[in-house]
Amino acid sequence: MSALLDVRNVETFYGPIMAIAGVSLAIEEGDIVTVLGANGAGKTTLLKTISGAIDCRKGQVIFAGEEVQNRDPDAVAAKGIGHVPEGREVFPFLTVEENLKLGAWGRRDADEVARDLEAVHTYFPELKRKAADMAGYLSGGQQQMLAVGRAFMGRPRLMILDEPSLGLSPILTRTIFDVIRRINAEQGVTVLLVEQNAAAALNVANHGFIMEVGRVVMDAPTRELLRSDDIREFYLGQSDAGIRGEKRWKKRKTWR
Incomplete structure (x- = not known):
């Protein structure tokens, strides 16, 4: 069975600077997949390349069996992303x-x-109460609910989310991730998630990719990632290695 999303050897540049270098990944329909990596690893560029916000110079983005790389974002959204x-x-x-x-x-x-709007109100009751309010006056957490709800209203087959917990309290982060899980389970929407909160992302996802300096360096089910000493130390903080470990990370060129 072919993947819903198949990214093949994609290279994307900002001017002369290569932001992602030969990235390949595949996502099966119904999965929740997370991409982890340090700032500057190329995660946001990858998502923008998939959705058409940035053109790639090389490679293919195949969605539901059709190439969508370098199409306008509205055309990609109409395909179901x-x-x-x-x-x-x-x-x-x-x-x-x-x-x-x-x-x-x-x-x-x-x-x-209309039914999907009611579903959004079920997922985020606060948006129903704030329906007539200007979006600019919402709190950061309410705006994040609105951004997720707005994407859902397009009836996507694949929803890609970039740092949905950024700037949110732990309670609101749990709310957002609970809704992501529900949208996947109840609506059958496949999810691709970039997130700095690795613990939350690995808890909700069933598969993960690790990016480093524009490349995918690890690709495994989350249960395997959670057994990795590197992941536990450098993403979940489950180590007392402290600064020595961070220096070791900066020098490491390959995963153990």
């Missing part, structure tokens, strides 16, 4: 309800759109 960007990027001068309905801009199934 919903992108929740880092920083939320809600429309501040539109209401919460207007933001959500914009997520369904390309749909013509009005009854299903």
Whole structure:
């Protein structure tokens, strides 16, 4: 069975600088997959390349059997990829309800759109209470709920999320990750998640990729990643190696 998303040997540049170098990964339909890595590893660039926000210079992004690399973001979204960007990027001068309905801009199934809006209100009751409020006046946590809800309104087969817990309290982080899990289980939406909160990401995902300096250096089910000494030490902090361990990490060129 072919993967829902198949990224093959993708290279993406910012001017002369290569941001991701020969990245390949495959995601099966129904999975929750996480990509972990230090700042600057190329995670956000990877997501933007998949969603069409950035063109790649080489390689293929194949979604549901069709090449989508270097297409306009609206065309990629219409194929069934919903992108929740880092920083939320809600429309501040539109209401919460207007933001959500914009997520369904390309749909013509009005009854299903109404049902999906009700589903968003079930996942995030606060958005229903704030429906008439301007999005710019929401708290950071409420804006993140809105960004997730807006992507869901496009009825995606694949939802990609960039740092959904950024700047959120532990309680709101649990809320967001619980909804991600529910959307996957109840709606059948496949999820690709970039997240600095490695513990939360590995807890919700069933497979993970580790990126380092624009390359994928590890690819395994999360149960295997959680058994890795490197992952436990450098992502989960389950070590007393302290500064010595961090220096060792910076020098390491390959995984043990």
